[in-house]
Amino acid sequence: MRELEEKILAEGRAVSEDILKVDSFINHQVEPALMKRMGEAFAAHFEGRGITKVVTIESSGITPALMTALALDVPMIIFKKQPSKILNDDLYQTVVTSYTKETSYELTLSKKYISENDHVLIIDDFLANGEAATGVLRLLRKAHATVAGFGVLIEKSFQPGRAKLEEQGIDVYALARIGKMSAGHIEFLPEK
Numbered sequence: 001m002r003e004l005e006e007k008i009l010a011e012g013r014a015v016s017e018d019i020l021k022v023d024s025f026i027n028h029q030v031e032p033a034l035m036k037r038m039g040e041a042f043a044a045h046f047e048g049r050g051i052t053k054v055v056t057i058e059s060s061g062i063t064p065a066l067m068t069a070l071a072l073d074v075p076m077i078i079f080k081k082q083p084s085k086i087l088n089d090d091l092y093q094t095v096v097t098s099y100t101k102e103t104s105y106e107l108t109l110s111k112k113y114i115s116e117n118d119h120v121l122i123i124d125d126f127l128a129n130g131e132a133a134t135g136v137l138r139l140l141r142k143a144h145a146t147v148a149g150f151g152v153l154i155e156k157s158f159q160p161g162r163a164k165l166e167e168q169g170i171d172v173y174a175l176a177r178i179g180k181m182s183a184g185h186i187e188f189l190p191e192k
C-alpha cells in the first residue's frame with residue numbers, strides 16, 4: 001500500500017537493522033483515517049472468504065483489527081497477554097516469546113468467543129519471526145476454528161515470519177514489506 005510505505009519513509013525510524021519504530025502513527029499515536037483505509041484494504045483482500053471473526057493480540061493489533069472487522073461487519077476478538085500461568089478451564093492458553101521485549105507471555109482466549117463454527121482472519125501490526133501469529137494459530141486450533149488468513153501492516157521480509165506461516169498453509173497478506181533497513185534507509189519489496 002503506497003500510502004503506508006510513504007508514511008513509513010516519512011515518519012518511521014529504523015532503530016537498528018531489525019527494529020522499526022512507527023510510534024507516530026501506529027504504536028503510540030494512532031492516525032485514525034490511515035488506520036481506516038488499512039482496515040478497508042485488508043477487508044477488500046480477504047472479502048468473500050466467509051470470515052466470521054477478526055482476531056488480534058493486544059495491544060498494537062487492536063486498531064487495525066477493529067478497522068478490518070468494521071469493514072467486514074464481523075466481531076473482533078482481542079487475544080490477551082497475561083503474565084501468570086494460572087490455569088483456568090474457561091480459557092485456551094499458550095506461551096509466546098515476544099520479539100521486541102525478549103520475554104515470554106501467556107496468550108489467552110476465552111472459550112466463549114471462538115468455536116469450531118468460526119472462520120477467522122488474524123490481523124497484527126508487525127510480522128517478524130512469526131511467534132505471535134503462531135501462538136494465535138495454536139489457540140485457534142485448540143478451539144477447532146479454521147483460518148482465513150493473516151493480514152499484517154508491516155512485514156519485515158528479511159525475518160522468517162512469512163515462511164513460517166506459509167509452511168503451515170496460512171495465506172499471508174502484508175500492506176508494506178520491508179526487504180532491508182538500516183538507520184536512515186528503508187527498502188520495500190512488492191506487496192503480497
Ligand code: 5GP
Pocket residue numbers: 018019020021022027060098099100124125126127128129130131132133161
Ligand atoms: P513476531 O512474533 O512475528 O516475531 O513479532 C511480532 C510482534 O512483535 C508484533 O506484534 C509487534 O508487536 C512486535 N514487533 C516485531 N518487530 C517489530 C518492529 O520492528 N517494530 C515494532 N514496533 N514492533 C515489532
